[in-house]
Structure formats: C-alpha cells, structure tokens
Amino acid sequence: xxxxxxxxxxxxxWGESDVLVVSAPLPGVLRVRLFPEARANALGFPRMPVxxxxxxxxxxxGGVTLNAAELDDDLLVIGGGLSLRLDxxxxxxxxxxxxxxxxxxxxxxxxxxxxxxxxxPALDAERFNLRRTRLNLDAPDGAMYLGFGERVGPLDKRxxxxxxxNTDCFPHHTETDPxxxxxxxxxxxxxxxxxxxxxxxxxxxxxxxxxxxxxELRWASSGPELDVYVLxxxxxxxxxxRYADLTGYAPMPPLWALGAAxxxxxxxxxxxxxxxxxxxRDRGLPLDSVYVDIDYMxxxxxxxxxxxxxxxxxxxxxxxxxxxxKLVPIVDPGVKLEAGYDVYEEAARGDHLxxxxxxxxxxxxxxxxxxxxxxxxxxxxxxxxAGRHKFFADAGIQGQWNxxxxxxxxxxxxxxxxxxxxxxxxxxxxxxxxxxxxxAYANGMSEASRVGYAKFSPNVRPWVLTRAGYAGIQxxxxxxxxxxTATWSHLAxxxxxxxxxxxxxxxxxxxxxxxFAGDTTGELLARWYQAAVGYAFLRxxxxxxxxxxxxxxxxxxxxxxxxxxxxxxYRLLPHLYTLAQGATRTALPVMRPLALxxxxxxxxxxxxxxxxxxxxxxxxxxxxxxxxxxxxxxxAGRWAAVFNLSQFGPVYAGGQHVVADAxxxxxxxxxxxxxxxxxxxxxxxxxxxxxxxxxxxxxxxxAGFVGQLFEDAxxxxxxxxxxxxxxxRQGTRLTIRRDAEGxxxxxxxxxxxxxxxxxxxxxxxxxASFAYExxxxxxxxxARWQTVTLDLDEDDEEPGEVDALPVD
Numbered sequence: 001x002x003x004x005x006x007x008x009x010x011x012x013x014w015g016e017s018d019v020l021v022v023s024a025p026l027p028g029v030l031r032v033r034l035f036p037e038a039r040a041n042a043l044g045f046p047r048m049p050v051x052x053x054x055x056x057x058x059x060x061x062g063g064v065t066l067n068a069a070e071l072d073d074d075l076l077v078i079g080g081g082l083s084l085r086l087d088x089x090x091x092x093x094x095x096x097x098x099x100x101x102x103x104x105x106x107x108x109x110x111x112x113x114x115x116x117x118x119x120x121p122a123l124d125a126e127r128f129n130l131r132r133t134r135l136n137l138d139a140p141d142g143a144m145y146l147g148f149g150e151r152v153g154p155l156d157k158r159x160x161x162x163x164x165x166n167t168d169c170f171p172h173h174t175e176t177d178p179x180x181x182x183x184x185x186x187x188x189x190x191x192x193x194x195x196x197x198x199x200x201x202x203x204x205x206x207x208x209x210x211x212x213x214x215x216e217l218r219w220a221s222s223g224p225e226l227d228v229y230v231l232x233x234x235x236x237x238x239x240x241x242r243y244a245d246l247t248g249y250a251p252m253p254p255l256w257a258l259g260a261a262x263x264x265x266x267x268x269x270x271x272x273x274x275x276x277x278x279x280x281r282d283r284g285l286p287l288d289s290v291y292v293d294i295d296y297m298x299x300x301x302x303x304x305x306x307x308x309x310x311x312x313x314x315x316x317x318x319x320x321x322x323x324x325x326k327l328v329p330i331v332d333p334g335v336k337l338e339a340g341y342d343v344y345e346e347a348a349r350g351d352h353l354x355x356x357x358x359x360x361x362x363x364x365x366x367x368x369x370x371x372x373x374x375x376x377x378x379x380x381x382x383x384x385x386a387g388r389h390k391f392f393a394d395a396g397i398q399g400q401w402n403x404x405x406x407x408x409x410x411x412x413x414x415x416x417x418x419x420x421x422x423x424x425x426x427x428x429x430x431x432x433x434x435x436x437x438x439x440a441y442a443n444g445m446s447e448a449s450r451v452g453y454a455k456f457s458p459n460v461r462p463w464v465l466t467r468a469g470y471a472g473i474q475x476x477x478x479x480x481x482x483x484x485t486a487t488w489s490h491l492a493x494x495x496x497x498x499x500x501x502x503x504x505x506x507x508x509x510x511x512x513x514x515x516f517a518g519d520t521t522g523e524l525l526a527r528w529y530q531a532a533v534g535y536a537f538l539r540x541x542x543x544x545x546x547x548x549x550x551x552x553x554x555x556x557x558x559x560x561x562x563x564x565x566x567x568x569x570y571r572l573l574p575h576l577y578t579l580a581q582g583a584t585r586t587a588l589p590v591m592r593p594l595a596l597x598x599x600x601x602x603x604x605x606x607x608x609x610x611x612x613x614x615x616x617x618x619x620x621x622x623x624x625x626x627x628x629x630x631x632x633x634x635x636a637g638r639w640a641a642v643f644n645l646s647q648f649g650p651v652y653a654g655g656q657h658v659v660a661d662a663x664x665x666x667x668x669x670x671x672x673x674x675x676x677x678x679x680x681x682x683x684x685x686x687x688x689x690x691x692x693x694x695x696x697x698x699x700x701x702x703a704g705f706v707g708q709l710f711e712d713a714x715x716x717x718x719x720x721x722x723x724x725x726x727x728x729r730q731g732t733r734l735t736i737r738r739d740a741e742g743x744x745x746x747x748x749x750x751x752x753x754x755x756x757x758x759x760x761x762x763x764x765x766x767x768a769s770f771a772y773e774x775x776x777x778x779x780x781x782x783a784r785w786q787t788v789t790l791d792l793d794e795d796d797e798e799p800g801e802v803d804a805l806p807v808d
Contacts, residue, residue: 011068011077013086014038014046018114020093021048024064024080026245028232030095032084035225036114036133042224051227054202054440055471057248082106082232095230106188106195107230108138110216114224135226137197137217139210143190144605145217146236146595147504148207149183150481152176155496155503155593155608157186157209164205166439166468167420168408170483171517174493180406180468180482182439183504184219187239192600196231196239198246202440202470204419222435236503236596237588243505244587248475250507251450252584253537254461255686255714256326257399257478258576259288260566261539262550263328263512268295269309270316276550277325281684283552283559286566288685289326291401291539296329300367301336303343303388317396324685327397328463332404333376333445336368343388347374352381354434356414357426363413364423366404373407376444377429377437382451389452398715399463400449402477405442406468442468446476461715465537471505478508478537486515486546491528492623495591496608498535502589503596508580509589510535512542519547522554523625523664529565530667531621534613536580536590538569561665564644567682568667571645572613574678574709577689579614581710581720594618598635601655607633616675616699620660620668630668632660638673640699640756645669645679648756648776671699673757676707676725689714690747696725700757704728711744720744734758734790736766753779753788763791 010023019035019042039045066079075086086093094108115132139145144156152174153160164182172179184205185198199205203223210217219226231242262276273290280287298304305313317327335344335353347353354362354373363370375381392400408421416424427434446466453462466477473479481497484490494511501509513532514520520528520542529551532538542549551562569576579590588596592612598604610620610632618639620632634654641649643666652658652670660668671677677697690711698705704727712720721742728735736753755777764770766788769780779788 007065007067009063009065011066011075012046012048013075013088015091018091019046019048020086020091022066022077022084024066024082025060025229026242027064027080028082028238028242029080029246030082030084030230032093032095032228032230033225034112034133034135034228036112041114048225051200053200053227054443055200055247057246057472057475060246082230097232104193106232107197110136110138112136112226133221133223133226135199135219135228136213137219139215139217140190141215143188144595145209146187146189146593147183147500148186148209149501149504150179150181150479150497151500152179152493152497154606155499155595156606159209159211161208161211162206164207164439165419166406166422166442166470168404168406168422171485172482173485174489181470181473181479181501181504181506183469183471183473183506185243185471185504187236187503189236189595189599189605194233194236194239194599196229196233196243198229198231198243198471200227200229200471201225202438203436204425204438236599237586240503240505240587244474247472247505249584249587250474250478252461252718253478253508253580254398254463255573255577255689256288257463257537258573258580259538259686260286260569261289261291261328261537262287263291263293263539263541265293265542265544266295267292270311273316273320273327277320277323279550279552281323283563284684285551285559285563286570286682286684287325289328289399290320291328291330291541293330294332294367299336300332301338301341301343302332302334302368303391314395321396324687326399326463328399328401328465329392329397330401330403331449332366333374333402333407333441334364334366334368334371334404334409335374337363337370337372344372346384347372350380350384352378352384354423355428356416356424357428359428360414362423362427364409365411365413366408370413371409373409373423374445375429376441376448377432382444382448385445385448386452386455389449390456393453393456398453398457398460400465402442402446402449402464402466405445405466406438407441440470442466443470443473443476446473450476459716469506474506474508478510479506480509480539481511483516483543484512486518486520486524486542486549488524488623488625490515491524491531492609494531495611495623496593498591499589499593499608499611502591503593505587507583507587507589508536509591510537510539513538513540514542514549516541516543517546520549522558525549525551525554526558526561526565526664527622529562531623533565533569533572533621533667534576534591534611534619564665565667568645570682570686571679573686574680574689574691574694574711575613575617577714578678578708578710581722582708594633594635601635603633604635614675614677616672617677618670618672620670622662628663629659629661631657632668632670633657634670638699638701638757639670640673642669642671642697642756643667645697648774651757671697671756673699673701674703674705675699676705676727678707678709686714688712689720690744690749692747692749694749694751696751696753698727698753698755698757700727700729700734700755702729704734713744732792732794734792736788736790738786749783751781751785753777753781755779758790758792760793761790762793765789
C-alpha cells in the first residue's frame with residue numbers, strides 16, 4: 001500500500017485495488033472511508049470523489065489536522081483525540097482512544113471487501129447491479145448495540161439482522177423489519193463505557209448484529225463504498241452530542257405541539273373537527289391541536305382543499321385558534337398527474353420529477369392516481385416545494401404532517417421490480433438512482449417544509465412531523481412511529497421504539513396513542529395516555545373504519561382516568577419544555593432510557609418498560625391488560641414515590657426492584673434525590689411558556705438538589721430565560737438559590753415549592769409562608785425571590801425511607 005506521511009486534513013492509503021481515506025471532521029470523531037475494488041469502480045483511482053451526504057449538517061467545520069507515521073507494516077494516524085492503526089498488508093484497522101497502557105480499542109475492523117453483484121430472491125441482481133460492499137467489525141462478548149433508527153424489539157439489538165430500507169408497513173407488527181426510519185448509527189455499550197459507529201450510507205444496507213456470526217458486527221451496503229464514523233464517548237450522552245455535532249441538532253418545537261392532539265383518518269369536514277373540539281371542551285379535557293388526514297384535499301391533490309368539506313379554510317383556522325386549537329394538515333409527496341392542476345403543471349414544466357431509467361417521468365399510484373413524485377435531492381425542487389407552503393401560511397397554519405414519504409407507491413404505470421410499496425431501484429433522481437436516494441427521500445421533503453415556513457411565516461416556530469427519514473432528519477422534523485396497532489403489545493413496543501429513536505439522534509419522537517389500526521378498548525386507551533405522559537408529543541390517532549377512540553368513547557370512568565393523565569401532562573409541561581430546549585443544545589432526548597444515564601448498570605441498561613424524563617423523574621406505566629401492579633427497577637440513588645405527582649409515598653434505596661401498586665387511575669412516578677422538578681397547573685390549552693403559576697417539586701438529598709426551567713413565549717424566534725434552582729446544604733443549613741440567564745420581560749408569577757427528603761425544619765428565611773406536614777415542606781415564595789434558607793435539625797433523617805428487598 002501507499003500513503004503520505006506527516007500532517008494534513010486527511011490520509012489516503014491505496015493498494016492494487018482498494019482505497020482507504022482517514023479524516024477527523026470534529027474532535028472525538030474519526031472518519032474512515034472505505035473503497036473496496038475502487039480501481040474497477042472509480043475512474044479517478046486513487047483519488048475518490050467528494051461525498052455528497054444527506055446526513056451531515058451543511059455548516060460542518062473544516063476538520064482536525066491529522067498526524068501520520070509508519071511503524072513497520074502498520075500506519076498510525078492520530079487526530080482529534082483518536083488514533084487509527086492500519087495493517088498495510090492485510091488492510092485490517094482499529095480505532096482507539098488513549099495510548100500504551102491507557103489505550104482502549106473502540107472499533108476493530110476484521111475485514112472489508114467489495115463483491116460482484118449477486119442473485120437475491122425476487123430481484124434481478126444483474127439488472128439492478130446490487131453491489132455488496134462489506135465491513136466486518138469485532139463485536140466483543142457483553143457489548144450492547146443500541147439505536148439503528150426505528151426498530152422493534154428490545155433496546156439492545158444484539159442478535160438481530162436489520163435492514164435499512166424505509167418501508168410503508170400497514171400495519172407493522174412486533175417482529176416487522178424494516179420500518180419507516182433508517183439511521184445506520186449505533187451506540188455501543190461495553191463495561192459501562194460508550195462509543196458510536198455511524199455508517200453514512202443512504203443506499204439499501206443491512207447489518208447483522210452478532211446474529212449469524214456471534215462475535216461480529218457485519219455491514220453490507222448496495223453502494224460502492226462504506227463511509228464510517230467512529231465517535232468517542234465515554235458516556236452515551238457524549239456519543240449523542242458528537243453525532244449531533246456531525247448531523248445537526250433538532251430545532252425547538254412550539255409549546256402548543258407538546259399539548260394534547262386529536263387525529264383520525266375519517267375527520268372529513270370542518271364540522272367534524274368542530275365537533276371534536278367541542279367534545280374536548282365540554283368534558284374539560286385539554287386540547288391544543290387537531291390533525292386532518294387526506295380527506296380535506298380535493299381528490300387527494302396536494303396543496304388543495306375540498307371546497308365542500310372546508311368551504312373557508314382560513315376562517316376555520318382562525319375559529320379553532322380562538323379556542324386555543326391549531327390545525328395540522330397532512331401532506332403527501334405524490335402529485336396527481338392531471339392536466340391543468342397547477343402543482344403538476346409547475347412540476348412538469350420545471351423538470352422537478354423523478355424519472356425512470358429510460359428517462360420518462362415515473363408514474364405510479366398513491367392516494368392520487370396517477371401520481372408523480374418530486375425529486376427532493378435537487379435544491380431547486382426543495383425550493384419549489386418550499387414555495388408551495390405559502391398556501392398554508394396564508395391560511396394561518398403553523399405546522400404539518402408529512403406522510404407517505406418513504407416514498408410510498410401502491411403501483412407503477414411502468415412495471416418494474418420493486419422492494420415493497422415504493423419506487424423501483426433504478427428510478428432516477430438526477431444522476432442518482434433510487435437505490436441510493438430512497439432512505440433519504442423524506443429528508444428533502446421535510447427540509448422543504450421548514451424552509452417554506454421560515455420564508456412565509458418567519459415569526460412562528462413551525463411544527464413538522466414526518467413518518468420516514470434518514471440520519472439528519474432531526475434537523476428538519478419530528479418523527480412518529482407510523483401505523484401501529486391498538487394492542488397491548490404495541491403499547492409496550494412504543495417505549496423501546498421511541499427510546500431507540502432517541503438513541504439514534506432523534507430527540508423528539510412518539511407513537512400514536514390508542515393505536516392506529518384495529519379497535520382499542522377503554523382500559524388500553526387509559527393506560528396508553530398514562531404511558532404517553534412523557535412522549536415528546538401526544539397524539540391520539542386512529543384509522544378509517546376502526547372504532548371511535550376519542551377519550552370520552554368508553555364511559556365516564558375511563559374519561560376521568562384520561563382527563564387525569566392529560567392534566568398530569570399539562571402539569572409537567574414546564575419540565576417537558578425545558579427538556580425540549582435542552583435537546584436542541586445537548587441532543588439528549590425528551591424520553592430517555594435508563595441506559596443513557598446508568599450504562600454500567602446491566603439491569604438499568606436493559607430496562608425498556610419504563611423511562612426517564614430528564615435524569616431524575618422515572619415513569620413506570622402499566623403495559624399489560626388487567627394488571628394493577630408492576631415491577632419497577634430503580635437505579636442508583638434514593639427514589640421517592642410521587643405517583644400522579646400528588647401521592648407522596650415512601651423513599652426507596654436504588655439498585656433494586658420494587659413493586660408499585662397501580663390501579664387504573666394511577667401512574668407510578670419516582671423522583672430521585674437531588675432533583676428539582678418545575679411543574680404548573682392544568683389548563684384547557686397552552687398559552688405561553690411563561691408560567692404564571694409555577695411550582696417546584698423537590699427531593700432533597702444530603703448535599704442538596706438542582707433543577708432547571710426554560711421559559712419563553714412558547715413560539716417564535718429563539719430566546720428566553722433559563723433558570724437554575726440550586727439547593728446547597730452545609731451542616732444543618734440548606735440554602736436555596738435561584739439564578740437566571742436571559743430575559744422574558746416582566747409578568748406576574750406565583751411560585752411555590754414542595755420539598756421532600758427533609759426531617760424537621762426549625763426555621764425558614766426568605767419565604768412568604770411555609771408549612772411542614774406529612775414529610776413535605778411547602779413554601780410560598782415572594783415575587784422575584786432569590787434566596788431561601790432552611791435551618792434543619794442536626795439529626796435530620798429523610799422520613800419514610802424503605803429499603804425493599806430485591807425482587808427475583
């Protein structure tokens with residue numbers, strides 16, 4: 001092999017047929033581009049073309065300088081805190097942190113190769129030239145593999161074979177693979193430490209996660225190269241941050257999108273939606289948005305409205321807005337091929353459409369029939385589609401729901417073999433084939449939505465929801481998990497799916513509450529609303545022809561339980577909104593698996609029937625029919641039972657399982673010692689994220705506690721105030737301090753505090769009033785307070801602590 005020495009932005013190594021290029025785009029990130037058989041497949045050998053990535057953020061900095069040195073048969077490349085050692089004889093390589101006795105190998109490549117096209121079932125390999133570019137990595141015993149995008153199954157995907165090919169599944173099942181979102185990025189946990197592997201290939205790809213070969217992670221791509229990023233830890237949070245540094249951070253959602261939403265395929269008219277809104281208001285149920293499916297369009301033509309169903313869309317949006325409710329319409333990428341239809345005529349005239357391998361416009365069928373498909377890989381098409389959003393902006397709409405964007409296609413006018421209900425492998429997106437573009441198709445569509453709202457509604461914070469996506473989709477849209485089913489298994493499945501998306505760099509994700517396909521029941525719907533208290537957004541959605549599942553459809557007792565769950569959601573909005581703002585800076589998801597914060601605790605790392613909101617609030621919903629108690633795992637720390645945020649129970653030592661009694665009206669919640677949680681009062685709908693009624697729920701530990709609160713207008717441009725609440729204990733004195741950065745103007749805010757974990761309180765300075773009863777100190781705080789001081793007894797002991805025995 002040949003290679004340059006010395007320093008530079010990249011190191012390129014080549015042999016008779018292969019090329020390997022090493023660079024460090026960011027500190028703690030090493031990139032290894034592998035080109036097997038490059039001499040036969042690249043005209044510029046050994047210089048490889050510049051990669052046009054769908055995933056990387058466009059403003060990525062220039063990179064880190066590398067140092068290269070030859071060590072006998074090895075080449076050592078160092079940069080950004082990582083090193084790569086390449087065996088120039090065999091081509092094997094490994095990436096490490098540290099050196100000498102502190103060296104820790106993160107990734108060890110056992111081999112990489114390019115194979116000739118091979119026959120695959122039901123597909124003509126010669127026709128589609130299905131290259132198999134392979135990379136085999138070491139998968140040590142005990143290593144866990146989290147993420148990989150939208151997946152069923154447990155959090156740890158070890159032992160599974162996964163396919164990256166976005167697929168319209170209706171309905172999907174608990175064993176279905178692939179689904180709608182392909183993110184070839186995994187966080188690897190081993191011995192309590194984490195690192196990441198991101199293979200930036202939008203081509204159809206598969207990964208065998210130590211299934212066929214129990215000690216290997218085997219990647220196989222249909223493309224000519226494998227573009228591998230190794231991300232250093234050592235914590236899972238560090239890996240997520242580095243991944244977001246590469247692919248971008250999610251934008252801040254508007255507050256209203258975190259409130260309750262009602263949707264159904266079957267709400268056809270403005271009167272249907274009026275009845276839904278009235279149904280919520282009459283029963284005292286909070287509601288912030290209604291979603292409208294394909295029936296609002298004229299003959300399923302995108303960017304149109306049926307005059308019969310919605311005679312005055314703008315007037316309806318204004319009417320609903322007066323009741324605190326936003327309208328979120330669906331948008332599909334399929335454009336009806338119809339002479340005189342302006343969207344089609346513009347697309348055809350501007351040459352904005354996907355074509356066949358022969359050069360004709362590709363014609364298929366989705367809801368419109370016949371249908372053609374915009375080519376979102378080209379900037380001019382993204383700009384054109386963004387321009388269509390003026391239609392929504394003029395009507396006062398502030399968000400939308402991008403569906404069918406795998407892209408889904410039910411049939412083709414020019415028959416070609418396809419994989420699933422989509423476009424054929426050889427369809428053309430400019431100079432690229434669909435085999436390469438398919439997984440990233442939704443990224444361009446959602447990018448166009450965000451560009452459109454930025455242009456036509458610059459003073460609102462748009463809400464863009466997508467069913468499909470590839471790595472980097474978090475820059476443009478929020479993800480929901482697609483067409484799930486009204487079954488208990490899908491309720492349970494929603495938690496690891498959402499947590500897995502969070503570990504794939506998508507911090508805002510949720511599942512349809514109640515289930516989309518099939519008929520839900522009152523008990524299932526009630527438990528689903530409880531489980532969804534910590535979803536990044538909360539939408540009840542059902543399919544055409546299924547039983548009605550609005551919250552009041554199952555009798556007053558069920559309605560009362562759902563009302564309590566929604567009230568709990570709205571009480572938690574200050575905390576959820578703060579987590580959302582944190583995600584835009586740290587990439588930490590709103591709903592978090594225990595593995596994110598306790599990776600060295602195997603019980604915590606494998607737990608996927610409960611979740612965290614932040615680091616200190618644990619949510620343990622009931623996920624099985626008829627159950628009125630459940631087993632809960634509490635990781636390290638001390639945890640106070642705060643069921644429904646109103647029933648203050650005992651304090652448990654962590655590192656054990658406990659049994660939670662949970663009748664139908666109860667959601668088990670636990671607050672970790674050292675945590676301060678901002679909450680508010682229930683409301684019919686959101687207004688702004690400047691909370692007029694604010695309360696802090698605090699569980700103090702021996703050292704004190706800490707909490708955060710982000711406040712702003714709830715919409716519009718970035719800005720706001722971040723408040724940090726800190727309790728510091730020295731001896732028998734606990735000093736509580738409130739520090740704030742930023743400005744949100746003056747407004748009247750009534751603030752209270754409820755403190756658990758204290759013994760007898762002898763005196764309080766700085767509060768307007770206080771009371772201590774049943775182990776809870778309740779403080780009423782004066783306006784614009786800064787400091788409160790508590791004097792405690794010397795033998796202060798946390799009351800009510802229970803060291804429950806571990807449960808087998």
